[in-house]
Amino acid sequence: MPELPEVETIRRSLEEKVKGKTFTGVEIFLDKMLKGLEPGDLDEKFKGKKITGIDRRGKYLLINLTGGVVMVIHLRMTGQLLYCAPDQEKAKHTHLVFHLNDMYQLRFIDQRQFGKVHIVSLKELGSISGLKNLGVEPLSDIFTREHFKKGLRNRRIKIKPLLLDQTFIAGIGNIYADEALFRARVNPEQVAANINAREAVRLYTAIREVLLEGVENRGTSIKDYVDGDGTRGSNQNYLRVYGREGEPCLKCKTAIQRKVISGRSAHFCPKCQKL
Numbered sequence: 001m002p003e004l005p006e007v008e009t010i011r012r013s014l015e016e017k018v019k020g021k022t023f024t025g026v027e028i029f030l031d032k033m034l035k036g037l038e039p040g041d042l043d044e045k046f047k048g049k050k051i052t053g054i055d056r057r058g059k060y061l062l063i064n065l066t067g068g069v070v071m072v073i074h075l076r077m078t079g080q081l082l083y084c085a086p087d088q089e090k091a092k093h094t095h096l097v098f099h100l101n102d103m104y105q106l107r108f109i110d111q112r113q114f115g116k117v118h119i120v121s122l123k124e125l126g127s128i129s130g131l132k133n134l135g136v137e138p139l140s141d142i143f144t145r146e147h148f149k150k151g152l153r154n155r156r157i158k159i160k161p162l163l164l165d166q167t168f169i170a171g172i173g174n175i176y177a178d179e180a181l182f183r184a185r186v187n188p189e190q191v192a193a194n195i196n197a198r199e200a201v202r203l204y205t206a207i208r209e210v211l212l213e214g215v216e217n218r219g220t221s222i223k224d225y226v227d228g229d230g231t232r233g234s235n236q237n238y239l240r241v242y243g244r245e246g247e248p249c250l251k252c253k254t255a256i257q258r259k260v261i262s263g264r265s266a267h268f269c270p271k272c273q274k275l
Contacts, residue, residue, distance in 0.1 A: 004171030005214025058170030079115030
């Protein structure tokens, strides 16, 4: 699933191309990808609206349109949003094609069909499940060391699933949680409330570092992720633990282990990240 760095990279790669452009129509090949409206409602909600900018909240893309309308997109596991020339061959699993007044198209592609596209008013943003309860943005000024340390207090939950909780911190998934925990030398099974002040500062710093590096490297392309141009990221070349089960730790040469914690896999070094 695209995480914060991937969604931010998509946002940046698309905004420079589509800001100021107007939607002129849409082709719908799979109705269920549109949430909360019928295909016949699209003209009123969407057609003729100009794109004023693209924001990101956690793993959500928010395409802002004139008239107080927002297109909210969650790519989920395999979703892609591509800016394409009209004569470019349509990829398999292309479910929505949005036409722009520059004759180009925004195509929503999703092999597993878990993605969601909402078209709502600004007043309705708070009604979208998942979006309305998102936690703090980890690259924002609000996310301070003290904010993070306070959030860990009294949380009798293992740190790995807590980092994946989108109501706690928005945008972190398996890849960047594993990488941050490794850099901070914190075991993924450590109970959050038991993390001491020094560990908490290390983890706070590591979270910001791995996310910023992920953005700088234009995301992690392991399976389906590409940016708005269809270009793969390069952050997969710099991962230290994620996806490296059985390979030697880059610090101590101990074999990286993989363990399922609360239903999600975690990659870690048992020596560098002692429990």
